[in-house]
Amino acid sequence: MTLILDQVSKKFADVQAVQRINLKLPKGEIFGIVGANGAGKTTTFRMILGLIEPSEGKITWEGNQFKNVVSSKIGYLPEERGLYPKLKVKDQLIYLGRLRGMKRQEVVRQVRYWLDRFNVPEFYTKKPESLSKGNQQKIQFIAAVMHRPELLILDEPFSGLDPLNVALLKNAVVDLKNSGTSILFSSHRMEHVEELCEHISILHRGQQVVHGSLKEVKRDFGKLNVTVHADFSLHDFRDYEGVVHFMNTAEGAQFQIENEQTAQHLFQALAESGFVRKFTLEEPSLNDIFLEKVGADDE
């Protein structure tokens, strides 16, 4: 069960919202889409869901035109959340579940399971208007997953949640993936994407500026990060050959460097200058890659 987007574009009047996007999401994987505001994430999701038609390109699921996939196989958490404020949680989830062809008993079982799991069993008979925004989000997450969809699309699932609730939802996402659900999700928060996704895509003004497995993307980026703590000023090394960026920190400095060779030379040069308490070499973060590809002025 693989979702494929092949050269998919969408134009609204004179706005090119999405341009020639390629994406492959195999069964049981998590694919992350990152991009600044207006990059084209929601438009991409809405095309996959069949809410709007691509202007060009093809979307397929298991080799079939995606629009023929029934809604019971898809779960969607939209960016703009919307529950009926005055209808009890249980009543609206039963209504939604029935629409997707679930038996009432099965909806009740699933809803109770998820409310327990999110430590809020008492919400079953509450009206959403009495719940905080973050708690309403949990209910909407339950609405997106209670029918155990094969494809789950999550638009900014963790925005506005406190760290405990982010952890609860993240665990749920990982469990769903492990049980075979294919998950596509968008986020502005690079660390969430980095933690959860095998494959990623960075969108910038409708164009896919980076895509591939997270490992490949990092390897292809090439540059590395070095953290140094030392008992002497590191400022003189800011223009050392192969240093791309330099930033002073409380205990030393953070360097972005071109490659491992630079690291070796830099280490020798530092060691000759005094006592180096810490020298660590790390792969680039997705944030480093995003900032370079999209530009620090866009976020």
Ligand SMILES: Nc1ncnc2c1ncn2[C@@H]1O[C@H](COP(=O)(O)OP(=O)(O)OP(=O)(O)O)[C@@H](O)[C@H]1O
């Ligand atoms: N129905 C529409 N009519 C005209 N333009 C649209 C429409 N929907 C989206 N756009 C435009 O397409 C571009 C991409 O928007 P989209 O909502 O997909 O971005 P996004 O990456 O989801 O952004 P955000 O992170 O802010 O939600 C924007 O320039 C937006 O103004």
